[in-house]
Amino acid sequence: MTSTTVEDLVDLLRGRRTLALTGAGMSTDSGIPDYRGPGSPPRTPMTYQQFIGDEAFRRHYWARNHVGWRHVRRAQPNAGHRALAELERAGVVSGILTQNVDLLHREAGSRALVDLHGSYDRVVCLDCGHLVSRESLAERLDAANPGFVESVGNVADIEIAPDADAVIETTAGFQPVACEVCGGVLKPDIVYFGESVPKERVTRAFAMLDDADALLVAGSSLTVHSGLRFVRHAAKTGKPVAIVNRGATRGDDLATVRLDAGTSETLTALVDALVGSAPLSGAPRRTP
Incomplete structure (x- = not known):
């Protein structure tokens, strides 16, 4: 049976080393919309199969x-x-x-971090594996498509998806660029829908979960398997699961504590309640 108060969450996590699993709901307060939160517009993200299989899809994606x-x-x-x-x-x-690709955890100072779905700031060649920064690619795309960004209007007024996909319709004529090393197809270094998370990331993530005493889900509907599997693993191994999210999630039936709330205010309340009174790393753990 789940509970519904911040006090229940504090009591559950006090004395436990907790692994956090975060989703798009973490970043809505930073101005990046989520996919499935209350009030979010319907979205149909491009799949990996569409991207690699159709040049028109790739042009449309890169333009946006x-x-x-x-x-x-x-x-x-x-x-x-x-x-x-x-x-x-x-x-x-x-x-x-x-599960976010926006790098905001790293910028906030988090260090023990696995970017399950990659990061928006790198681009990889699907043919030779060469990596380049998104900024350097932007310079090449600007040169190949002069005036394109200005032609779509104010970026601040355009709807943006969590994977940096801008909702603009007029993309005909946009010219993508190829890998400078081999002439191959370039793709953002992020995991698309229909694509698997690299095995080494999954292995590291499970190791971190096995080393923790509890799992805290923050801002994820757990709709996709890449996040839900960690909740299922935690529950299977007897670790308590806490979920903080606006709206229902696929892991609610496995949660010990479930809060329908925003992540910013809830996590700030956790700091107020636990920092200073919690054991530091290496201190004796509370048993699950």
Whole structure:
């Protein structure tokens, strides 16, 4: 049976080294919309199969991303990101698994971090594996498409998805660019829908979960398997699961504590309640 108060959450996590699993709801207070939160518009993200299988899909994606990545780049960590970083420094949070690609946890100061779905700021060649920064690619795309960004209007007024995809319709004529090393197909270094998380990341994430005493889900509906599997593993191995999210999640039936609340205010309340009174890393743990 789940509970519904911050006090229940504090009581559950006190004395336990907790691994956090975060989703798009963590970043809504930084101005990056989520996919499935209350009030979010319907979205149909491009799949990996569409991207690799159709040149027209790739052109459409790169045109929209060329606008949207600028919005993600200028986003700043919010109170929830800063709270998790502070909880990590205090030894309350042992690490973070994030499904987000916006790098805001890292910018907030979190260090024990696995970017499950990659990061928006790198681009990889699907043919030779060469990596380049998104900023350097932007310079090449600007040169190949002069005036395109200006033609779509103010970036601040355009709807942006969590993967830096800008909702613009006119993409005909946009010219993507190829890998400078081999002429191959370039793709953002993020995990698309229909694509698997790299095995080494999954292995590291499970190791971090096995080393923790509890799992805290923050801002994720757990709709996709890449996040839900960690909740199922925690429950299967007897670790308590706490979920903080606006709206229902696929892991609610496995939660010990479930709060329908925002991440910024809830995680800030955790800092107020636990930092200073919680054992530091290496101190005796409370048994699950």
